[in-house]
Amino acid sequence: MPKFAANLSMMYPELPFLDRFDAAAKDGFRAVEYLFPYAFAPAEIVARLQANGLQQVLFNSPPGGTDAASIARAWDQAGDKGTACQPGREAEFRAGVALALDYAQALGCPRIHAMAGLIPPGLTREAVQATYVDNLRWAAVEAAKQGVDVLIEPINTRDIPRFFLNRQDHAHEILAEVGAPNLKVQMDLYHCQIVEGDVAMKLRQYLPTGRVGHLQIAGVPERHEPDIGELNYGYLFGVIDEVAQQCGWDGWIGGEYRPRLGAQPGGTRSGLGWFAPWR
């Protein structure tokens, strides 16, 4: 049966970040993910996880720099959204992964997402791929020392123009080139539908490879609740369940969407009809 995690960066915008853990647990989630924990001491987050019986299943390494201002700048509209593919920023990438691994250890989190970043102006995807592969190879070795997986995520270029990694096939080619068993794909079905479509067949193709470390979902195109939009998630959850039973895939599915009612009080809970059968 599919296991769902609440993405606390997008869900529960009506609440301060630390209170979102309590709300997700009350709504029946057993696991959480989010972008960045770095504005909080690990102990503050561990306290929220433990008080609510929640597992931390995913977060991102810093998208640039390791201090709060750099992380915010790297994530804002004009930010680089990661350094992994950017030649000359290898030291920054490594410092970010090291910080993420410290947090992963403290939070008991088994995977981190290392964002690829934008292709720098004047360079091509082909020109920066060697930097990306070298950085991921280093990150996978470091993460393996503490039993953590490193994830890479194809993201659509309507949301993030010039993002390096956009397609599932490219992500799986990168895994083959890096050759590290703990490097896996974060397969976000929202991005997959926008860039490639044919989502059910892609699930059937990639879940049995054992190289998909995590799934994420949202309605397309507005990135609201999964039961709003052009994707039929009721059908897709059935496909995931069927394939998972056949191949033993045991990953989490993150609800990474912006509730339709925005930050209205109770807005996230009122949109959880999609989750009711799986609670």
Ligand SMILES: O=C(O)C(=O)[C@@H](O)CO
């Ligand atoms: O934007 C997404 O999709 C994500 O999963 C974030 O973690 C940014 O990578």
Ligand SMILES: [Mg+2]
């Ligand atoms: Mg995602």
